[in-house]
Amino acid sequence: MSRGLSFTVLGPVTARRDGVELVLGSPQQKALLAALLLREGAPMSIDEIADALWGNDVPATVAGVVRTYVYRLRRALGDGGGAPVIRSAFGGYELPLWPGELDLAVFRRHAAEAESARRAGAAGRVVAELRAALDLFPGTPLAGLPGPYAERQRDALDRMRSSARNALLQAELDRGGHAWVVDELTALVADRPFDERLREMQMVALYRCGRRAEALSAYQEARRALADELGVDPGVGLRTLQERVLRADPELTVVPSPDEEPVPPPVPVAATAQLPPDLSVFSGRAEHLREAVGLHARPRTGPGPTVGLVTGTAGVGKTIFAVHWAHAVEDDFPDGQVYVNLRGFDPTGTPTPPDEAVRIVLQSLGVAADRLPAHRDAQHALYRGMLAERRLILLLDNARDARQLRPLLAGGPGCLVIVTSRAQLGGIVAVDGAHPIHLDLLTEAEATDLLRRRLGDRRMVAEPKAVRELVQLCAGLPLALALVAARAASRRDFKLRDIAAEVSGGGLDALGAGGDPAGDARSVFSASYAALSESSARVFRLLALHPGPGITVAAAAALADVPQRTARHALRELAEAVLLLEERRPGRYCWHDLLQAYAGEIDTGIDRADRWNAARRRFFDQLLRSATNAASVLDPSRTRYVPDLPVGDVVAERPADYAEALAWTAREHRVLLAAVTAAATTGFPHHAWHLARELETFQTRVGDWTEMTMVQRVALQCARDLGDVVMQAGAHHSLAKAWHLLGDHEAARAAAAAAVDEYRAAGHRRGEADALGSLGDAAASLEQFGTAVRHYEAGIALHRELGDDLAMSALRDSLARVRSRTGRPEASPPAPRPAPTSFAEPEVTYLVAESFAYVGDAHAAKGDTAAALDSWRRASDLLAELTAPEAVTLRQRVSGWTAAAERRPDPTAHHGS
Numbered sequence: 001m002s003r004g005l006s007f008t009v010l011g012p013v014t015a016r017r018d019g020v021e022l023v024l025g026s027p028q029q030k031a032l033l034a035a036l037l038l039r040e041g042a043p044m045s046i047d048e049i050a051d052a053l054w055g056n057d058v059p060a061t062v063a064g065v066v067r068t069y070v071y072r073l074r075r076a077l078g079d080g081g082g083a084p085v086i087r088s089a090f091g092g093y094e095l096p097l098w099p100g101e102l103d104l105a106v107f108r109r110h111a112a113e114a115e116s117a118r119r120a121g122a123a124g125r126v127v128a129e130l131r132a133a134l135d136l137f138p139g140t141p142l143a144g145l146p147g148p149y150a151e152r153q154r155d156a157l158d159r160m161r162s163s164a165r166n167a168l169l170q171a172e173l174d175r176g177g178h179a180w181v182v183d184e185l186t187a188l189v190a191d192r193p194f195d196e197r198l199r200e201m202q203m204v205a206l207y208r209c210g211r212r213a214e215a216l217s218a219y220q221e222a223r224r225a226l227a228d229e230l231g232v233d234p235g236v237g238l239r240t241l242q243e244r245v246l247r248a249d250p251e252l253t254v255v256p257s258p259d260e261e262p263v264p265p266p267v268p269v270a271a272t273a274q275l276p277p278d279l280s281v282f283s284g285r286a287e288h289l290r291e292a293v294g295l296h297a298r299p300r301t302g303p304g305p306t307v308g309l310v311t312g313t314a315g316v317g318k319t320i321f322a323v324h325w326a327h328a329v330e331d332d333f334p335d336g337q338v339y340v341n342l343r344g345f346d347p348t349g350t351p352t353p354p355d356e357a358v359r360i361v362l363q364s365l366g367v368a369a370d371r372l373p374a375h376r377d378a379q380h381a382l383y384r385g386m387l388a389e390r391r392l393i394l395l396l397d398n399a400r401d402a403r404q405l406r407p408l409l410a411g412g413p414g415c416l417v418i419v420t421s422r423a424q425l426g427g428i429v430a431v432d433g434a435h436p437i438h439l440d441l442l443t444e445a446e447a448t449d450l451l452r453r454r455l456g457d458r459r460m461v462a463e464p465k466a467v468r469e470l471v472q473l474c475a476g477l478p479l480a481l482a483l484v485a486a487r488a489a490s491r492r493d494f495k496l497r498d499i500a501a502e503v504s505g506g507g508l509d510a511l512g513a514g515g516d517p518a519g520d521a522r523s524v525f526s527a528s529y530a531a532l533s534e535s536s537a538r539v540f541r542l543l544a545l546h547p548g549p550g551i552t553v554a555a556a557a558a559l560a561d562v563p564q565r566t567a568r569h570a571l572r573e574l575a576e577a578v579l580l581l582e583e584r585r586p587g588r589y590c591w592h593d594l595l596q597a598y599a600g601e602i603d604t605g606i607d608r609a610d611r612w613n614a615a616r617r618r619f620f621d622q623l624l625r626s627a628t629n630a631a632s633v634l635d636p637s638r639t640r641y642v643p644d645l646p647v648g649d650v651v652a653e654r655p656a657d658y659a660e661a662l663a664w665t666a667r668e669h670r671v672l673l674a675a676v677t678a679a680a681t682t683g684f685p686h687h688a689w690h691l692a693r694e695l696e697t698f699q700t701r702v703g704d705w706t707e708m709t710m711v712q713r714v715a716l717q718c719a720r721d722l723g724d725v726v727m728q729a730g731a732h733h734s735l736a737k738a739w740h741l742l743g744d745h746e747a748a749r750a751a752a753a754a755a756v757d758e759y760r761a762a763g764h765r766r767g768e769a770d771a772l773g774s775l776g777d778a779a780a781s782l783e784q785f786g787t788a789v790r791h792y793e794a795g796i797a798l799h800r801e802l803g804d805d806l807a808m809s810a811l812r813d814s815l816a817r818v819r820s821r822t823g824r825p826e827a828s829p830p831a832p833r834p835a836p837t838s839f840a841e842p843e844v845t846y847l848v849a850e851s852f853a854y855v856g857d858a859h860a861a862k863g864d865t866a867a868a869l870d871s872w873r874r875a876s877d878l879l880a881e882l883t884a885p886e887a888v889t890l891r892q893r894v895s896g897w898t899a900a901a902e903r904r905p906d907p908t909a910h911h912g913s
Helices: 028-040 044-053 062-077 103-119 123-134 148-174 176-190 196-207 211-229 236-246 285-295 318-331 353-364 376-388 402-408 426-432 444-455 458-461 462-473 478-490 497-504 510-515 517-529 535-544 554-561 564-576 592-604 606-635 658-668 669-683 685-702 705-722 725-742 745-762 764-781 783-801 805-821 842-860 865-882 886-903
Strands: 005-008 014-017 088-089 090-096 306-311 336-341 393-397 418-419 435-438 588-590
Touching: 005 103, 014 236, 028 062, 028 148, 028 426, 044 062, 044 090, 044 148, 088 103, 103 123, 103 148, 123 148, 148 176, 148 196, 176 196, 196 211, 196 478, 211 236, 285 318, 285 435, 306 318, 306 426, 318 393, 318 418, 336 353, 336 685, 353 376, 353 402, 393 402, 402 418, 402 426, 418 554, 444 462, 444 478, 458 462, 462 478, 462 497, 462 510, 478 497, 478 517, 535 554, 535 564, 535 592, 535 606, 554 564, 564 588, 606 658, 606 669, 606 685, 658 669, 658 685, 669 685, 669 705, 685 705, 705 725, 725 745, 725 764, 725 783, 764 783, 764 805, 783 805, 842 865, 865 886
Parallel strands: 306 418, 306 435, 336 393, 393 418
Antiparallel strands: 005 014, 088 090
């Protein structure tokens, strides 16, 4: 039983009832709540409260003020099972806590479990527990609370977090994960150069990665830092470790225990090349380009990367300049180039959050989604570590402000970070040392040269007056000049003076008010738009509703309600007019945000809302039907707890096989994510929920559990808005699976329990049975094995009633695995399914592989190494066919156990077969 309350102090101080955040009032009231929570149920006297809240500046009526605060907090927190949540006790107050209500208490439980696992030599369990503990820190502890008491407690909580992080890194080293933590250790050492324990772990990780010289160099760096700043020598631990590295002590090389799952090494990847294509014709900006190209060759004054900040108004050519700059120097950066659009001024959505940008870069650098650390601090540390030792270009396009940008400014002296922004970002220049390159409007000579390169000398010489007029009308804005050049190139039968007349007569010039240079392009947009065919012009207007970031023929056809052949022709016409840009992949288009905003503004009329609503519905219908088709191929045997949403008559994608379905979903991944949010916020909650469900299949295949939680939270809110209990249960069930795989087993347990209750209330027995399996998984991960067995058995009983042998068999496998961990593997032996060489449906392949993996676990628990290895190999081979991430893990397990078996006799070798 739970009273529905939860509290956090490891980040901002919050209180929630049934998942809804409560309003706690002033910072002082929050400080009082935090002080009581930090006592973890113990009473606190009025004097202690006064010292915590006011220090030496205690008000004269302190008892009355505290009483008022307590009264307000009691009202905010509500009833605690018949008694106030905050109680009077011993001349003060206390806040008795129930198990699992306070994040700090949950942290301590995980830390204690990790210590027990450490003593038992189970490094894998140590890692799991400490990751779960550290995931409870969303940021700065007690964020926003004033006063010296809060500062002291904040320092103590930070030390506790640092201690747990060090223990986690040591556990990763103990189980052979040095390749995964070496970059994070390097980044942490840079932040805490006097922490000798971190230095020791860094040296060990470098040594085990075969980087002995760097390990010795790390010792010298530590020695210099300690001597120069503190006037001391390295401690005994560091000195001893240096000696061991010098003599290549064989005990420094770790061999994972066969009782642990070995950590797979990072997969080497080729240098990434993500820059957009360079223009075949680049004109102007010669001085700026010389300045930019020579920037990274200048002597460095600090350890960080070279940062170039390209600023200027909308349409001035910042991205084109930055891409040209990056291509000009790419040979100096052998580790490649990474491009991230931060969408700071995107008219259709919110800017890319820094955390998402970090994940995009990490995945671009070869970190698989299932290997991303679950906690944002660890992700950022890995980001800094991976950039620290690489020579690459990071192009951060369209940054909005310093808050979005600053967490991304990482890398060593070998990195070049190029930033573009409409904002001046003076703080990035002053504080972060960025070199500003401001792009003004093109001079008359530069603008004329740009037109000459696009149109050729003959037309320029023939009509010099018209050229001057076009240059004047475009006001030096490269985007406007490009549109004019495209119009002139497409109509060679037009005189340039005719095109100048078109531009001059463009009536939509309201954007020019106030001297905004973008307004001078408005008449150019109008002229280019007016030259379109009627059908292409309609497609252009409706594309304003596309959530981005990639426009396809199918999407355009759905928005405009036209055949794909018509849509394809329209997109090509728009690209020829430079109202769209074709991406590297044929058939996909993007555009400048000014043009997207313009397209939305020119679609007028009293029926616009109805037309837009109908267009959105067609687009969401087409995307959802396509996503459903792909997900059905990726997972043909999945359970549909909620019937498919009826959609209109749309032409949807129909992937022919598993590889094609995976490729389509990966290609449309970002569009699907944007569509979930767009559907949720524009009046299509059913579409948002169903799109999230189809995305889950792909996210499960690639192991992107963090993203899955983000999407399913949107789905859960949509289900609540609709009042649909089964849809709420589905979102809770998906959240339970994602949190379980992220290692947040307490959150997984709560979500799975909610799903079970909701399915049960709706009479949805199949959903209840499956959710019981997830509830059992969470209990097993929390080592509540008796509870896990009860949940599994309840689920098996329901599946038996429903006649679902396959689902019942999968739960029996889980039950057998739990019983094997309790030392009773024989209580429920799993029955291996047949193992044919191929399967018609990939999902069947996955289930059979999963079964073999569990059978292997059961054999291992009974000490039958040979049988365990045989089952794991079969599982690994099947998973490899699906390119599933679990295949790598199983291969590493087989390698580790095989090596261990070669060093010691198999216990079964003394017995007959």
